[in-house]
Amino acid sequence: MDELDRVMHYLAKLPGLGPRSARRAVLHLLRKRETLMHPLADALGAAAEAVRDCSVCGNLDASDPCHICKDESRDGSVICVVEDVGDVWALERAGAFKGRYHVLGGLLSALDGVGPDDLNLDGLISRSGAPEVKEVILAMDATVDGQTTAHYISDRLAGLDISITRLARGVPVGGELDFLDDGTLTQALKARRAL
Known part of the structure; x- marks a missing residue:
């Protein structure tokens, strides 16, 4: 497997990307090597080394405890x-x-x-x-x-x-009743409150 195939292979494993999307992403990265591909590779390497699970809450961060816990x-x-x-x-x-x-x-x-x-x-x-x-x-x-x-x-x-x-369950902001499933409508009615 050559370098291009390896990159496409790994990108295709990301959520929301398939083989075709991975090919398009690789082509875009290669056209922008200096401004995008090299900085991205450096950022990925640094993140792989520095980011870890927070020992308090389980969040991901470069520090432990994470910035939210601190x-x-x-x-x-x-x-x-x-x-x-x-x-x-x-x-x-x-x-x-x-x-x-x-x-x-x-x-x-x-x-x-x-x-x-x-x-x-x-x-x-x-x-x-x-x-x-x-x-x-x-x-x-x-x-x-x-x-x-x-x-x-x-x-x-x-x-x-x-x-x-x-968390409350029910009608989302901007939701239309006609498009909601039965379970969501039932929860919305059960969780109603006074105005």
Whole structure:
């Protein structure tokens, strides 16, 4: 396999890229070697060496603890539990949450053979028992595995003097009722609140 085929082979393994998209990306990179390809290669090498899991929350960062865990302005009384680092990035992009995070590293799944020991649960249980923690938000996907994981965590945290909450489910901003699935409409009706 020559150099071009190797690059296309690895790019095609990235989410959202197939063989054709990988070919287009490689052609673009090669046309912009000095301004894009070489800097990208350097950045990838540096990231591979420097980025690691945060020992506190499981986020990815070049420092340990990560920049979010070190940020004194964040609310340490609230922990938002997410499946993976991409969820942290999505919540940070929205700018709506100013507490702490905990990354599980997956969801419980009998079909995939993922059990409690495969997730970062012990760290969550330990952190949730700290005196400053008042609330744990379970921000898992609205899937069978997400629901199973949320219930398992809720059961494990039941003895602590904290509030355990879930993200609201229902009609998205800009959503039209006619295009929503039955489950979303049902959840929206159940979770209604006074104006």
